[in-house]
Amino acid sequence: MRNLLFSIAALVLGSWFLWSGLNAESEVPKQEDLKRVNGSVTWAESSRNAVYFRLSGSERIYFYPSRAGEMATVSSYLSPAVGPQVSVLHGPLVSGQGPVWGIDGQDRPLRTYDQVRQAWISSGQWAKWGGLALLIAAAYLYRQSKAERIASEA
Numbered sequence: 001m002r003n004l005l006f007s008i009a010a011l012v013l014g015s016w017f018l019w020s021g022l023n024a025e026s027e028v029p030k031q032e033d034l035k036r037v038n039g040s041v042t043w044a045e046s047s048r049n050a051v052y053f054r055l056s057g058s059e060r061i062y063f064y065p066s067r068a069g070e071m072a073t074v075s076s077y078l079s080p081a082v083g084p085q086v087s088v089l090h091g092p093l094v095s096g097q098g099p100v101w102g103i104d105g106q107d108r109p110l111r112t113y114d115q116v117r118q119a120w121i122s123s124g125q126w127a128k129w130g131g132l133a134l135l136i137a138a139a140y141l142y143r144q145s146k147a148e149r150i151a152s153e154a
Contacts, residue, residue: 003148007141014134017127024124028117029091034101038087044078051075052097055088062088064100064111069119074103074110089113 039055046052051074053063064074077084089102102113 001145003141003145005096007138007145010138010141012135014131014138016131018131021124021127021129021131024121027124028120029101030123031089031101031113034089034091034113036089040085040086041078042083044075044140046071051078053078055086057073058148060093060098061096062090062098062100064103067120067123068100068111069115069123070111070115077105077110086110 023151024111037055038057039057042054044053045049049066051071053062053064054060055062064071078086085106088100090098090100092098101116103110108116
């Protein structure tokens with residue numbers, strides 16, 4: 001019975017991972033739906049998963065997720081000690097924060113929309129393989145539970 005429950009759990013998780021990996025592009029907004037804002041960085045903080053920052057004249061917090069790639073480059077450029085002037089391409093608010101889909105410095109683009117989009121989509125590749133592995137495990141566990149049931153009936 002335990003293998004059957006694990007099989008069901010692996011089937012559900014595997015299906016979800018596979019679906020999210022196959023639909024990673026649907027999570028990326030179209031470039032025409034994004035807004036551009038300019039300002040100098042007044043505050044910036046990095047975590048393992050994102051770089052958070054504010055721009056002058058706004059209380060909105062923008063975040064650049066690790067899934068967008070090149071987080072170290074963005075983090076070092078946005079250092080509040082420098083207070084650089086930036087141009088940010090951001091999407092609709094998520095939990096009161098604006099996700100960043102492109103960022104330009106004064107002299108050059110740091111991460112273009114196309115670079116962020118490609119990094120976002122490619123980071124979902126592991127979900128395809130993980131989902132497939134979980135679906136194979138689900139089939140194996142189901143077969144084991146069936147064999148256990150037959151053995152217990154004999």
